[in-house]
Amino acid sequence: MSNKLVLIDGNSIAYRAFFALPLLSNEKGIHTNAIYGFTMILMRILEEEKPTHMLVAFDAGKTTFRHKTFGEYKGGRQKTPPELSEQFSFLRELLDAYNIKRYELENYEADDIIGTLAKQAAQDDFVVKIISGDKDLTQLASDKITIDITKKGITDVDSYTPSFIQEKYGLNVDQIIDMKGLMGDSSDNIPGVPGVGEKTAIKLLKEFGTIETLLESIDSVSGKKLKEKLEENKEQAIMSKELATIMTEAPISIAVDDLTYDGYDAKKVISIFKELSFNSLLDKLGETDEEVTEDLEDIKFDVLEEVKEEHFAKENFLLVEVLDENYHRADIQGVALVNETGNYFIPTEVALKSEAFASFAADAKKKKAVFDAKRAIVALKWKGIELNGIDFDLIIASYIVNPSETSADLADIARKQGYYQIETDEAVYGKGAKRSIPDQDKVANHLVRKTLAMQEMKENFIHELKDNEQLELFEELEMPLSLVLAEMEAMGIKVDKDRLEEMGKDLSEKLDEIEQKIHELAGEPFNINSPKQLGVILFEKLELPPVKKTKTGYSTSADVLEKLADKHEIIQQILHYRQLGKLKSTYIEGLLKVIHTNTNKIHTRFNQVLTQTGRLSSIDPNLQNIPIRLEEGRKIREAFIPSNEDWLIFAADYSQIELRVLAHIANDEKLIQAFKEDADIHTKTAMDVFHVSKDEVTSNMRRQAKAVNFGIVYGISDYGLSQSLGITRKDAKTFIDRYLESFPGVKEYMEESVREAKDKGYVTTLLHRRRYLPEITSSNFNLRSFAERTAMNTPIQGSAADIIKVAMIRMAERLEKENMKANLLLQVHDELVFEAPQEEVEKLKKIVPEVMEQAVELKVPLKVDYSYGSTWYDAK
Template sequence: MSKKLVLIDGNSIAYRAFFALPLLNNDKGIHTNAVYGFTMMLMRILEHEKPTHMLVAFDAGKTTFRHSTFSEYKGGRQKTPPELSEQFAFVRELLDAYNIKRYELEKYEADDIIGTLSIQAEKEGFEVKVISGDKDLTQLATDKVTVDITKKGITDVDSYTPAFIEEKYGIPAERIIDMKGLMGDTSDNIPGVPGVGEKTALKLLKEFGTLESLLENTDKVSGKKLKEKLEEFKEQAILSKQLATILTEAPIEVSLPDTQYEGYDEKKVIELFKELGFNSLLDKMDIVESEEDHVLEEIDFTFVEDLNQEVLTTDSTIIIEVMEGNYHQSDIQGIAIVNKNGYYFIPTEVATRSSLFKEWAADESNRKTVYDGKRSIVALRWKDIDLNGVDFDCLIASYILDPSQTFEDIATIAKAKGIMDIQTDEAVYGKGAKRCCPEEKILAEHLVRKAIALHKLKEIYEEELKENEQYELFTDLEMPLARILADMESEGITVDVPRLQMMGKEITEKLTTLEKQIYELAGEEFNINSPKQLGVILFEKLSLPVVKKTKTGYSTSADILEKLASKHPIIEYILDYRQLGKLQSTYIEGLLKVVHNDTSKVHTIYNQVLTQTGRLSSTDPNLQNIPIRLEEGRKIRQAFVPSHSDWVIFAADYSQIELRVLAHIANDDNLIDAFRHDLDIHTKTAMDVFHVKAEEVTSNMRRQAKAVNFGIVYGISDYGLSQNLDITRKEAGKFIERYLESFPGVKDYMEEIVQDAKQKGYVSTLLQRRRYIPEITARNFNVRSFAERTAMNTPIQGSAADIIKKAMIEMAKRLENEKLQAKLLLQVHDELIFEAPRDEIEKLEKIVPEVMEHAVELQVPLKVDYSYGPTWYDAK
């Protein structure tokens, strides 16, 4: 059997992946784009190359043996962005899960490890494939060694063989180092000969063969200036060649047998993919996890056909089973109840037709323990049944106790607490397209087991919540909020379907007009949505400068087009065409699909137990992310109207709530003073950072100050800020430094919260919501650094989320006490959207800001802006 060794330049590929993909985060907020790109490349290699042996080499540190020869080697390189650094630990974990050998050697580079192993493998008859983003490694190409160099992305590669190198450069592979000696390499700070570029270097090598031969015969070089340069920088050229030469006899302690690849550890890969949130990659693996063999204890339960008082007592645990994700439009599969009298399964029809069940469900005094009470309330409400008296929700309790845990169903949270007599929903219902409801007997037993598990969990969770001093957060905030969210979901918001359809028609017309304008400027018709065809038009026919190439041609991504906007009027039209196209498909057509036939409303689902900061999100449809940058995007809000023709939409939102929370938590005198005097905080920041008077603050200064203000809240790094402001990392770093000098309280807070997190293992919001950060004591510097930024940010974001949740609860009480008809319809980030009769507006203008501004008392005033109008659009 032929042997094939794949050698991967770990640092280079991770860098390529990081810069090729947008910043991605998992549910814990850890950046994952480099690991994701690395994984994609790894999966592709395993599929296409089918290696028998593999090794990934890493650089061991900044100092190598080359620095003793030339101390400025790699001196110009920027510091690795922390968003990338923190991912290297996961890349190594990934390789361990895949059982791929990884290796690094002090004082040597990954290139030297690869060079040494490639020579050894070639001698032993291996076929060798080297994969890197660094063209230096092309010097290793031989008849047995192929070097794949990634281009702009990670899957788009050029395969460097001796023949390819000869064709591309006109010199043999072994002369690549001579070329580097002459032209140098700015990325590695190899000087070369000043003024000699690739073209000149190749011309000289074709004529003289080697660098040494050239330097011995400089008198034969044509061109006086070039001849002088070669003679003056002779030693530098020789040094540069030496620096560029990959060592093929490094003292490595890894041998070829150590690199044997025998397949990955399925369990470890699954666990890591889950931790990183790589759901699409899990689906590609097509893995169905088998549950541990566990014999379930027999249970004796009653299959209820006639409801009676014995079944429906107070202090019951109830399961309302809705299988599908969107419970607004799904049938209830069955109901299970557990109480002091026994275990019961009730078929849906028996419960929903029973007046006794309806009375019991609606009676507030009948206390009920549930799992996902919001879902249960809404599902029953669609059957015209009110569910009151929900006093304990195990899903919410588990979320408060540890928001980092992703519990998929009752079985997973139960097993985490040692309760084993239950199967997962996946085991009972199946997965994906095969998911279906089993026969009633199996369903009944499964639901009863779920109810028994909840019954046991309640006692465990109550004790833990009290121990953590989080019982009030549970009872006074999250539990009442679940009821309010259920009311909002059930109520929905009315959509003016004809208006939405008209907008779709208008956008279609604009798209047609834009299409004609683009064709006219292009001089021909083509498929605008085809990046390949568009690339040909822009970069070949119109000769625009090429910014980036991909495997399939030219990159025409939005960021590339924006850079070219000033080069040709066609670019602006194409950008508008794309944005309008997305509005049409995602928001116009997408919203029309989810308008409920019976209500003419959309009933979004609020995720109460998803984010680690406590923020709410929404799905089916996501009404928190309707784009409002384009006027056409903002106009989509015109389609959201009150449910009565003589009512209006009233919108109120917190002004700069996170910065106000920061001022309070950090106890920073400068920030507190600015908010108490109602100053423009971004202008104030610009004044302090740039040391200028208010009237001297330019719009650009304010823009930069705004980016830092909000960036600080999110624990931004110099790299992140440099990307936001399109400035250098050095400038961004100085900016952050000046900010922290201007606001010393913020600086102290950042240092103290990190120390606090290291001692406790978690951080808390103002209302005692916790976020556990075990990585804060990690040995790996980069993982620890990310955890520190998370510790700084979470109390701010989480407290802001708690405040608006408290405001929602207080508003619901106030509307009821004032006997107003106004209804809370939506929560969008820091904004609350109501509908109300016109004659209640005067009252709302008074009570909404009053309630929201006093939901929680801070050292600085909370400020609420409000407006109203016939549509959501007009209320802004």
């Protein structure tokens, strides 16, 4: 097979990629669109061309030998955008990871490096492919050299060969520089002959061959004006040809033999792709973990058939392997333990039967660093083993350092930290239907490797947390919270199955009634759940005005139907039908499926490392999302009951916590005063905005004030407010402007939060939780606007989330200190739900508000409301 050299015009391709793609950036705010586009081209070249030799040439600086000929060469070019300039260092780093040589030479352009190497390679019988966005390089085409010129975007190219040039221009390759000399090049500020364009240049060269022959034969040129222009610009034409001519004997210090390409360094490329958030390119890379880790170092470990006290130390790295997401019902694949005494794998059956292991797990003095403490605690608890003494959780540390990266695979986290001696879980166990547990030796090896990776990464994360002023957030909030959440998950909340089934029957009857009513209004029976049939009924038979169409017909989405609500009685019936249908399928039937057969409880899982604001969410099932605006939805809470007879459900929630946080962060005097006086904040806002007394505030004024109060927290726009209040954008803007005039501290906070995000690339909560906002400098208006709204909202919503987390930890401590039987069951946004014996309710009425209101000290008081009853529904 013959040798093939691929030469890439680095600056040209980077520019093409930068302007062809939107201004992408990663979570740290590093712009990446030029690197991304360049990499896509690079990957295509490697796949299609399969080069044996390769080089990327860059321009070394602004001044070249051509400037001695013409001082204005390349003059007038716009300054390189800083968003592109910052990407070149990463681009060079990427090329190094790909093991592709890169080269630049003072006083010469990338074209000259490429021309010199292309000529040498062709003489040595190489096949040469040049990649550029600049047609200047087409002058190098020969039977050995092809030039691919990118056109629109980064994937469309023309391949210039001598025959292609002949077909396109009717010229031979040598005439390309003559054509440039005549027509000039505005991008390089090569003047050429004024008034001579491509068509005229080609016509003249077909007749006269070269510029020199043409200039010697001007009298033979037809056209008086053209003759004059050529006569007046003889020297300029010759100079322009000289400027356009690529140097093929540049004094380069490398030879073709130095450019061998033997493949990329997978570890380094993957690391860079992950750092730059090139997730789609990671998939395209097609790199299997087997290939990435084929050079894994051998590790030594013992498989323990008997666990003894001598296997444990004061500091231990422990991994409890549970593959299933719902670890309440999952098997444990095995346990790995790494400490100063050795590396160990403990088979599941050995660990669960071992008194020594159970004793070690329960011993709080024997410290354990783990991956996903909550999962390990709950999984072992279901097997009858208590796990205490956890002082480090890798997944929580990773989440705090970068909340936008939420991988639950230890290998993904490890590779972002530059550690590769580990395979992903998918590589070991497979995925989906192909998932299977390999033999014990492979499982053991995998688990010990993961545990060693934790040991390797722990100190790095501790340093990052310290550098970010987040160590306290990690140690005092998120780590203790994981233990509280584990207890809540294992505890679960009891459900009255019979009551749920009864609700399902009631909903079925209501749905039948509404269906009959809809059919009567339509004048015929049809499938209400079929958008196609529903569209025909609404927009053809009933002749309602169609709001929008889809590829398959009329749109019958909720937003479309809501716009038609006043057009026909059938619309409200359809909307109600859909609401009740979702209640029945998602919540009634969904909840019945997840009641644990042994406990008659629902054991939801709280996502602690998911949201970028720090808020908790719940899953399997989502108990935070039970719709309570509909009475039928609120009624679902009737099925949630205490674990014991004669116990009660006790619910407590923060009153307007996000507005109180806003008052504190914004340091707005009026807001602070209103909360200190325990005034109705929405009435107070209406008074200030409308300049009226308390008695003059109407219900509509208060409604508008409430909308803007809560909207401001989320960075509301005039459009958003107009939609929520049903008013014009002009009126909404006037209202927002008045609000910000009335609360200048809030206005300053909003502006400052955006400034901070642009300056630092992130915003923080009161407890130093970060959210990175790379889109804050985007040229895309929608992306930038979203980032600005997020910059305003995150410190508020994130701080409110932090406050209730503090309250949860302190409530758990207080219940234990008071030796109470009450249990914390759920957290639903700003609400905590407990169960307790009736005799403890009076005590809860005192200590729950006390603990929640003193969770953090703000410039305004925190306020907690509570209620209780025999079910969760009655407690509200």
